Each structure stands twice: as C-alpha cells, then as structure tokens.
Amino acid sequence: MFSPLALRLPIMPDEPPVYFLSRLAARNFMKARPFAMDMGFTFNGVERGDQTAIDTLAAVSGVSVADLNACGSRTVGDRIMLKGQLLDLNSVRRARVQACPECLRHDVASSDLPSSVAMYGRVQWMLNSVETCEKHGIALVTIADKLPECECQDWSPAAASGLDDISALVKTAVARRPSRLEGYLLDRLNEKPAESWLDGLPFYAAEQTARLFGTMALFRDSTTPFSLYDSNKYSAGEIGFDIVNGGPSDILSFLTDLKRDQLQSRHAAGKKTAGPAPIYGRLYSRLTLMDDPAYNPVRDILTEHIMSHFPMGPGDDIFGTPVTSRRFHSILTLQKKYDKGDRTVIKILTDEGLLKEHAGNLRDMLFDAPTTERLMDHMVKSVSLAEAQKRINVTANVMNTLRKDKIISRQCTESDATRDRYSIVELDDFVRRLFVDAQPVDSDSANAVCLMDASARNRCTISVIVKFILDRKLPWVGSRNDVRGVASIRVNPGDVSQLLARQVPIGVHAFEAGTYLKIAPPVIRRIADRGLIKGTCYVDPLSGRKKMVLSTDDIERFNAEYVTLFNLARAMRRQLSQLRAELTAQGILPAKETIGVGATFYRRSDVPFGN
Template sequence: MRNKLDLAPIAGVDETPASYLSRLAATNFVSAREFAKDFDLSFQSIVDGCSREIRKLCELGGTTFHDLMKNTVRRTGPAFALRSEELAKDSIRRVRVLICPACVAQDIATSVQAPGLTAYGRLAWTLSPVRTCSRHSIALVEVARDLKPGVRHDFVRNIASAIPRIPRILDRAIHRPPSGLERYLLDRVDGCASSPWLDKMPFFAVAKTAETIGAVAEYGRTVNLKKLSENQRYTAGGAGFEILHQGEAGFTEFLAGLHKTYQVRRFGSEGPQALLGRVYTTFGQGLPDKAYDPVRDVISRFVKVSLPLGPEQHIFGKPVGRRVLHSIRSASIEHAMHPKRLRKLVIASGLAPDPSLPDRKIVFEVEAAKQLIERERTSMTLNKVPQYLNVPTGTFRVLFQAGLIRRHSLGEGELNEVFYRRELDEFLTSILKNSREVPAGDLSGHHIPAAARRARCSAVSVVRLIQDGRLSWIGRRPDVRGFLSVLVKVDEIRPFVAGEELRGLPIGKTTSKLHIHHRVMKGLIRLGAIRTERQRNPVSRNMVTIITYDELSKFSEEFVSLFMLARERRKHMPAVLHDLRAIGVRPVHEFESVGATFFRRSEVP
C-alpha cells in the first residue's frame, strides 16, 4: 500500500480517473504522464480502466477506490464498457474536450485552490452522445480538439487555456434542456433503464440508431451524417429517441411516413434504399455489428409488406424469397404488359385504394395480379397487337401515334378500348398487296424498320410511300409473316425523305478549309468574328451547327492568317511577320486571344 501524498485534491462527484490523475499531478507541479512515471503508474492503463492501476492512484490521492472506479470507461479488447453498459470506440471522446462552463465556474467558486486545479472532468463529458449538461441545462462547449497523443487525457492541461475565459464562455453558452436520448443514456449508466425495446440494445447501438433515425426525420432521407454539427446531432438524437422510445410500432410508423412522403423519380429504381435513404444504407452498409439486428429486422419486415420486391432481390444481403406484392411496374415487367394498360385494369378492378398514386406505389397481391392479367390476355389489347402484326414495339408505337393503326371504344370506360382484328388485317393487306415474293437468298431489300433506319426517316414515312403506291419495288419474304415480311429498297426511299441540303459546313470541316486549328475556330466563334447557324442534317435528321458558305467567304475576304500569308508568299511565318511589322502592318488586336495571328486583307500589301 502506498502512502497518501500531502498535496492531493478531493475527487469530485462523477470525476473520471484520468481527470483525477491530471489534477493530482498538477497539484504536485508536474504533468499527468510525468507524475505517472515518477510513481510507477501506467498512465494508459488508468485511462483504459485498469482497476489495479486505479487502486494505486486512489492510495496516492487518498480517495475512495469505488468513487473513481465507477466512473471508469474500461477497455475490453476492441470495445469498451462503462459499468454494465457496452460502448464502441466512437462512443467516447478521446481527442476532443467538452465542458459545461457552469460546472467549471461552480468548481472554481466553491474552492480555495487555484482555478486550474479545481475544475475537474465529469464522466458525462467523455460520452460523445451527451452534448448537454443535465444539471445546468447548458450545451457542452468544446475547449480543445485534435489533441495529440502526448497530451490526451491530461484534463488540467487540456482546459488550461479556457479557464480565464470561463465567465465569457458561460455568458455565450446555449441554454437548452437535455434531449430525451441524453437523459435515457445517462439513466442507463446509472442502472435506470426505461424503454423496453431500446433496453435490449447495447448503449452504443441505441445512441447511433437514435441519431441516424433522428437525422433523417429532421434533415431528410439523404442527409450527410458526417457533416452534422454538434447542435444538429443533439436535435437528431432527441428526435430519434422520441420515435424509437415507442418501440417497434413507433419505428414502423416512422418508416411508413418515409414511404408515404417519397417523391417518385422519373427514372431509376425505387427500392428500399431510395425510399428509406440513410435509414437503409446506414444499417445495410455502415453498421454491420449484430447489435443493430433488431433495427434491421424491423426495417426488413416493413420493406417486405410495403414494397413490391421480387425473389431475386435482397434486403440487407438476404434474399426476399417469395414475392408478396406487385406494383403496376413490377407486374407489367413480369407479365410483359404495358404499364398504362395494366394501370387501367388495376384501377377498374378496385385494387388501387388511391388511383392518384404513381405506378410504383400502387401495390396489390400477387394472386390478384395473375387473375387480372390472365383475363386481359383473352382479348386483343394494346400489348398483343405488335405480336399479332409481327411489328417491333417501337415501330408499332409510331404507327399508332400517326393514326395508321386505330383503336376503338366499345363502351364507357377506357377498359373497352380495343383494336379490331379486321382493321389490323386490312393494314397488313395495304402494305402487302403490291409486293412480290423474294427468294430466301435475295438481299436486295430491307424490312421497313431497317430501311427507315438506313434512310434516316420514320417507319411512318416508308409505310405511307407503300400505301400511296409511290415505290416501284416492294418485296415479300415467304419465311416471315406480317409486317416484317415486307421489303423495300433504301435507295428508292431516300429521294422522297431527304431534307434540305446544308447551307454551309459543319465546324469540324471549316477548320481544314480555313487552315486553322479547331481551338482557333472556337475562339473566333466566341468573339463573334464568325457566326454559326443551326440546321437539320438532311441525312441524319439531327440538328447540327454549321458555318454558312457566305459567312466563310466573308471572313476569308476580310481576314487572313499569318500561316496563310506565309504559305502564299513561300516564306517562313517569322519572316513574313517581320516584313509586315517593318511597314507598320499590325495583327488584328481583337483576335489576340484566339491562339493565332490574323491580319486584315485590306492592310496587307
């Protein structure tokens, strides 16, 4: 047993062993690490909660072992423990020091010792989820950060620069009550558990879960958790605790709210990651610890009964298994039916409680979907027409939009809109009546979609040329049925569909004509020296940027590059430039930024 030192402070209420070691060392005029070395103590072991080393410290300071030991965060391999609670590494503040200025001011006011030796570090200040003093209802204030290994945990030295500023810090402090999460976590440390569902989870898991859920509740499903400030984390923790304190029912209700408020995107998938945002990604990718399994279980159950997920999909790495629900989108893909048609059927059958919802949010039982679609397949619907005509879906769409294939209504309601088989046959007859059978090896023609692509026109234009009798040759393949059996010659189509010839040259070709680099051309265009126009390419039908022939001639008549002058005079460019300067001819000042030298032709002899 060691003798008590003459100069030893009294341990404060809830003071940590590291704080007491720092104050004991400072009272004896040395740093904490120097003190530990002088008295054969292991500084790091005290920080890590070694009971043997803390007992030695208590003997030197004359304080009760139990008073310090209960405020010890013990290292337990890769994790940590505080009393009966399990902590993670990020549950503890190691390189930052936060204090309650009211507590420090009270320490100083109630002691005759020097202020720097009186203030002590509380256990709650070392817990990263705690950001408010529960005694004074004041936000903790950061007084040191990014501490280097050699000065960490030396409380007296860490707050020394803040001691003279305590009155000013206290005046500026934020007054607020402890959040529900902070009160709950501190109660757990004291052995007063009060939330049945959360009590089953470790301390660190409750803190992380509450802050994550609360951040999404307060700042949106796409919140960047790493960029939240301490005040935002305080708000998030409180909001998350209020949700989770209600147990699985409250958590599920929150998830349902996220689902309900999700704004459907025009493109992209809408699985659980998109709908739940950080709630799903955080527990699916960033927190693999099994301590979060209760949270993942609630999310999984919600997703399975709320989203139309197929057996090939996964939730947190586990296959969904049997599909329970279909959405209009998933059913349309699985059964190869157009979603608009399927939507009409679903709404008419009463399977959509809210018809205003988008396709991805209208869900119904798998069996109901099967019965509905099977009934639809017995009639000539929009989805069956392309197959009946043997026409690609894209081509059928443009033919339908152009009015070449008509749809009829047999009664009230959109469900009675059908295609007549007779009219579909008449359409095929109109493009086949003047055709001649082509041997299988004859490659002289192309079917209509291929010919349209090669001629750079719409299939509608080709069909109308056939129906109007304007083509002299129409072939027919005997081994192919319907629309795709019709053959036409591309060369015969092109004269009918070609557009206006370009009035100039594309920018890429003008550079070679003017003998300038493309960067110079861009500079001239940017300065307005050469104007461009937009015109539709007669072959590709795409809009292209051109420089008209008139514009090119105008520029060439007014300006000439140093390169072209040297070429015309069969001299090197420096020699030409020297000759021109000698007679007072200067380059065009406005073109200095384009990367080439130009002269006005009127000034060049």
C-alpha cells in the same frame, strides 16, 4: 508497495479515474502521461480500465479502488464498458473537451486548490451524445478541440488552457434543458428506469439509432449524424428519440411518411421509381454498413416496412439478406414474372377492377401478391375445358363429375363471365395430390382397378373415391406406368367398400365425457369397463383401432347419481381432507362399486348436500 504522494487531492463525484489522474498529475506539477510512467503504470492503462494500473493509482493517490472504479471505463474487445453500459469508440469524446462553465465556476469557488486542479471533469461530459448540463440547464461549451493523441483525455491542461474567463463563458452559455435523448442516456447511465423501446439495445446502439433517425428526419441525406454539432445535434437527438422511443409502431409511421415525401420529391424532379436504398437514403446505407447484431431489431423494423411498402421478392435482398417471399407486386415485377408488356398487365389489372381508381405514378402502386398472382395465373396460366380434360387425362363425363362435386373448380373472369377457364396450377396440383401415396403397378388385377371400375363395383361416384384419395383415407393407391394423368390411378375396390360400409356409433369418447364431468379420461374408461356407464365398441375405419363411445344419456344418468369428492369439495369451496373427514364422521362412505377406479365417488343420495 507505493506510499501515497504528499500532494494529493480527493476524487470528486462523477469524476472518471482518467480525469482524476490528470488532476493529480497537475497537482504535482506534471502532465498525466509522464507522471503515470514515473509512478509505475501507464495513462492508457487507466483509460482502458486495467486493474493493475487502477490499483497503483489508488496506492499513490490514497483514494480507494472502489471510488476510482465507480466511474471508470473498461475496454471489452472493441467496446467500452462504463457504469454497466456498453459504449463504442464513437460514444466517447477524446480529442474534444466539453464542460459546463457553471459547474467549473462552482468547483473553483468551493475549493482551496488552484483553479487548474480544482476544476474536475464529469463522466457525462465524456459522452459524445450529451451536450447539455442536466444540473444547470445550459449547453456545454467546447474548451479544447482537435487535441493530438498524446494529449487526449488529459483533462487539466486542456481545461486550464481553455478557461481564461469562466464568468464570461457562463454569461454566453445557451440556456436549454437536456434533449430527450440526452435525458434518456443520462438516466440509463445512472441506472434510472426509462421504460423505452431503446432499453432493448446496447447503449451505443440506442444513441446512434436515435441520432440516425433524427438526422434523417431533419436533414434527409444532406448530412450524417457524425458531422452534426451544437444545436443541430441537439435537435436531431430530440426528434430522433421521439421517433424511436415508442418502438415499432412509431418507427413504422415515420418510415411511411418518409417514403411518401421521398416519392413526391422524386416525382417532382422527374426521377424514376426507386427501391428502398434511394428512398431511405443514409438510414438504409448506414444500417447496411453497420453489420453489428446489436442493430438487428432496428433492421427488422425497416425490413418489415420494406416488405410491406415495396414490391420485394425472391431475387432481391434487404440489408444483404436474400428475400424468400413476396407480399406485393408492382406492374414492373408482374411484367418480369409473366414476361408480359406493361400495357398487357395494366389491361388485366384494370379489367379485374384493381386499377379502377388510381392516383400518382402507376409504377409505384402495389398489389397484394397472392391475389394478383392468382389473377395473373388465371389469365396467363389457364386452359379451356377441352384442354383441361386433356391435361389431366379424363373423359368428359369424369370431368363433369369432378366439376359438379367442386373437386375441380372452373374460373370465370369479371370481364368474360360466360367463358370457363381452368388454372394450370390447380390442375397440376390436383394430379400431384392424387399421386402422393401412389405405388407403381405394371398391370391391373382384382385388387388394382381404375377409378371407373371401382366406382361401378361400389355403386358410388368417382368423386367419392377421389376424395378418399385426396384425404389419404385409402390404405393403398397405385398408378400405371404406361398411362398418364388421372386415368393411371388404381385402387383396391375392397378398401373403398370398407370405407363406405363402416359407420361410427353415436356417442362421445372418454375425453369429451371427462371434460363434461370434470373427471380424468382414464377414470371414465374404468367406470365404463365396470358397466357404470354404457359404452359401445367399434373399429375406427381409418386407424383400424378398437375404440369406445359412451351414451350421452347414460352419462347424464351417472352424473345425476354419483359425484366425485373433488367436484363436491370444489363446489362447496372446502378442502378435500376436511370434507372427507366430515363425511366419514357422519358415516357416509364412498360408493363400493366405484372403489379402485382412480377417483373417490359418493352417491348423491347419500350426501345431504350432494345436489
């Protein structure tokens, strides 16, 4: 066990243990690192939050472990935990010491200790993103910079060497309130509610995200967040916090303005169309390099903006992640997809009214991908009526029937409304859907006939049978291996006959009746089984299962004659047990014919307030 030192001093509010160790060493006329070694622990151990080192420091200083840990940092992997917040190495100042001269002057004036140990460092001064004193409303001053590694975080010698005249520093200090980013970070460190979108990010990700957006807003690509100092760093934090504080909507609005300004600058400089990386600049490159999952929410917002404002599609990647879908096309992507020249693409888009009024660079214009692809497929991937019949292998009469019943749609362009065209994609999809459940057959039989024969035997159009196949209502569909297209489809005429002949009785099922009466469907079925509500059974033509429908008129009759205890209590706003007791006391008992159905029924005529 260690005995407390003779020359001791108290730990001050907001003082981190590593700064306290430095003052304690100075009080004993030593530098912090040799002093710690003499006391049986290491300076770096206190800096990393090693509990053994903290315990030893508490023993020699006479300060409680709890007071030392209150503002102590602890290394967690490659991060730093400080007062419940996760920081990284860029969040903490080590080789640079900044302080509020007014705070230091007050320290000296209110202490009997020598000024070199009376002045103590605050935990907020260790934060790289905080350069303003919240208490006195002035900018922090740099009292030591570019310290060697052996002197980093050794507070007292650094403070003593840089503060020859505190009064002069107070007079020259810049008066300003903390930036909104600084205020947010300080509130978060002190566990004050902030209600910001940044709350969802770790501390280090929140500060760097705000500074990154602020730097991009002020300086574009001319500098980086880590090269900013003093007023520029303050302004970047102020503006960056305003951009990201509101979350996705404000960030997306900023990105839209950024893209517009960047495109105008590139056009003025005669530069070509650019993708996301040149437009977003360091904003994009930094988020690409920082593969930390903590920044995923920020990357997700940028990804959404990129997908909504750039012609990204399969073959592209965003932050190293392949793009799997497309929202928009540009003239260039349409050229690549359909292997057409830019003049051809522009003519098609102009003829269809998508380029009636354009401004700026045509290559920067975006077109809705599904709409544009349907148009291009129609113009580039379409065939005439005769070619369509040949492609799906049907006769002219069958083709006309399918067209008349709108199973196959003809397409006309605005530029040539008199000429029918048929999409190859739609034709192929139509044939594919017919063959979804088709089983191969070698030859025709009584139970496997072509669509023409099935239509003739059942006296219905081919379209009816085709709809049965597309809706997957037929229990069996076959296809001839030696015939191509629609002509190869085979069906059982008996299956078609059953679908055409069966009719479902009129009425409602137990579920609908239960919803209307506010009674569980199983209770409804038991009531119907007892004949209290008339029902009709039928066989479902699709599933083959026996089902029951209930007469709507008989449901109304039953509802007028009976009422459940639950509905009665609910209507009267009474408790079930209380209402049941009152009815029993009056000699009113449940209807005998309903006992055992799973609910308690009374005849409305027996209950004085049944209606």
